[in-house]
Amino acid sequence: MTPGVATDRMRQRAGSVFRGVSMIMRVAASLMLTCVLLQVSPVHARDAIVLQRATLRNDPSTQHAPILILAPTEDIELLGSEETGGYYHVRTSEGDEGWVWAGSLEVVPDHPARAAPVLKAMPPSSHLLAKKPGTPGGVASSISPSWDKPDPNKTSFDGVDGHCGPTGDGGDALTNARKNRTDDPAEYHSVTWKAVDVLPYPDAPKTLEKWTSAQLAEIEPYEGVAVSVVGYLAAIKVEGAESTNCHFTAATEVDWHMPLVQSEGDDESTSIVVETTPRMRKLHAKWTKAALSPWVDSAEPVRISGWALLDPEHRAHLGKFRDTLWEIHPITKIEVFQDGRWVNLDDLP
Numbered sequence: 001m002t003p004g005v006a007t008d009r010m011r012q013r014a015g016s017v018f019r020g021v022s023m024i025m026r027v028a029a030s031l032m033l034t035c036v037l038l039q040v041s042p043v044h045a046r047d048a049i050v051l052q053r054a055t056l057r058n059d060p061s062t063q064h065a066p067i068l069i070l071a072p073t074e075d076i077e078l079l080g081s082e083e084t085g086g087y088y089h090v091r092t093s094e095g096d097e098g099w100v101w102a103g104s105l106e107v108v109p110d111h112p113a114r115a116a117p118v119l120k121a122m123p124p125s126s127h128l129l130a131k132k133p134g135t136p137g138g139v140a141s142s143i144s145p146s147w148d149k150p151d152p153n154k155t156s157f158d159g160v161d162g163h164c165g166p167t168g169d170g171g172d173a174l175t176n177a178r179k180n181r182t183d184d185p186a187e188y189h190s191v192t193w194k195a196v197d198v199l200p201y202p203d204a205p206k207t208l209e210k211w212t213s214a215q216l217a218e219i220e221p222y223e224g225v226a227v228s229v230v231g232y233l234a235a236i237k238v239e240g241a242e243s244t245n246c247h248f249t250a251a252t253e254v255d256w257h258m259p260l261v262q263s264e265g266d267d268e269s270t271s272i273v274v275e276t277t278p279r280m281r282k283l284h285a286k287w288t289k290a291a292l293s294p295w296v297d298s299a300e301p302v303r304i305s306g307w308a309l310l311d312p313e314h315r316a317h318l319g320k321f322r323d324t325l326w327e328i329h330p331i332t333k334i335e336v337f338q339d340g341r342w343v344n345l346d347d348l349p
Helices: 003-040 173-179 193-197 213-219 289-295 312-317
Strands: 046-050 054-056 068-070 075-078 087-091 097-101 105-107 157-159 162-164 226-233 256-261 272-276 302-310 326-338 341-344
Touching: 046 312, 054 097, 075 312, 173 302, 173 326, 193 226, 193 272, 193 326, 226 272, 226 326, 289 326
Parallel strands: 272 326
Antiparallel strands: 046 075, 046 105, 054 068, 075 087, 087 097, 157 162, 226 256, 226 302, 256 272, 302 326, 326 341
């Protein structure tokens, strides 16, 4: 073999080795990038809404008695993307797992996290300017992270179904403790409806106990601020059994779920949810459906005051029964606009 031919073959082999090493490096880099993305990207089960009264079963069949009954509009997690024998494998908001007939569910699209907005100043309406006597300043177009966020008091509730402690009987204990507070704020911050609607939240599990410290840090600047918001009531919904109320079911023992929309006639899907609790209604005897009903689907607004709260449980309701996971919960004061002025619901005849 001549020296020239040998040299050419050595060059060919070196080129082949170089190309092989280059390919290995590209594959390794691709695998590393995939691993990083899997680590930082949140992975959650898809959500669904119960369309009609449905049964939760131990297996995808009717061979055994149901575990429990699911109510319409209840939101659940899908534990698998494919049906098995016409059933979806699911987990309820209370943590019960089982199988539900697919025809009883509406699978909802994924909802991304909501980033903190950059808000512009808004001129308040005449309804907003009618502020609580003795409260200085105007109406804020955003919620300041520096505003006071006192720890919730701890309360118990005795109803017709028994005794219920500060965090209910399970579920998200951190959120339940905030829902069950009964302390009145030292002062309320009057803010626009939009200021609550655009508050940020992460794409995270349905219970705060499973959130990372970074996820909790996104809501910490705002949760527990006392706010007053003007809007229009689209409905009053008496809720059913929930862990926060120890799964009690009597009308006096459950929360009222009330969609508060920005403008008269807006759809419920655009609403902020505001809620009264049985613990707060026990302190306000005049907070009844009959007293508040004249302001449902009315041209007259209401002013809702209470504690800002992020409820992570109802992501499936976004775009259908609410526009945000932020709520005013519990409500500590209800005012209605009547004869050109604000009237405390407690002061109505």
